[in-house]
Amino acid sequence: MRSRIAAAALIAALCLPLAACTSADPAGPVLGAAGPQPQSAARAVPEALRFTAKTVDGSAFDAGALAGKPVLLWFYGATCAECPAQAVETAALADRHLGRVHVVAVAGPGAGSGLQGFTAPAAGGSLTHLADPRHALRDRFRAEGVNTYVLLDEDGEDVYRGNGADTVSLDRELAALVG
Incomplete structure (x- = not known):
């Protein structure tokens, strides 16, 4: 005792x-x-960004690190004929909004190492490419399929979704969102 x-x-x-x-x-x-x-000035992580995933090269990715800025998700796939050309436009969008918007590419099943060679922004290094082999992210963000953009504001609210062919509207939305 x-x-x-x-x-x-x-x-x-x-x-x-x-x-x-x-x-x-x-x-x-x-x-x-x-x-x-000092107390961190970091923003609370919106529900939309409370997920983890693997990149196409197998690295761990925590979407919470994207909190505080708008996030543009581009969903692409292995069988998408337009996606290699769209990857170049996605990289250009990342360049135009460098430092103000996080741009993340999401590779669907069968995309292997993705379109990393096509999406090399001139001004900002490389884009993060997430592997989505079971469409978990596509379903989470209700993306219509391949070559689809989903834009979230800094609070994680869905403010734009559209087909990759309409990057003019997307660019206007991005410009309005980031000032």
Whole structure:
């Protein structure tokens, strides 16, 4: 009995300093081993961006990292004849709105490593290409099929959806959204 009480007292004594390293006030400073840290100014992650996926090269992807800016999703597929040309236009859209909009390509089943070679924005490196082998993302965002765009505002609200052939309307929507 004494050993149980002694063990409980030891655990409580060890946990007390750990409890003192946190702030009960979510707006207050976050304390850690290095002392007070500034509170992150990050926005809350909208429900639409609360998902993880794999990129076409197998890397992990957390969509929560996209929070705070509009997100343009482009859905394409292996059997889409127009998609290689549309990939070039998607890269151009990413260039025109660099730093103001996240552009993510979503490869459907059979797309392998995707159209990464076609979607190399001149000004911004490369686009993220997510693998969607079972159409989970296509279904989540209710994309009509391949060569479809879905635009979310910074709050994760669906503000535009359309066929890849109509990039003029999409570009107008993007420009209006980001000012």
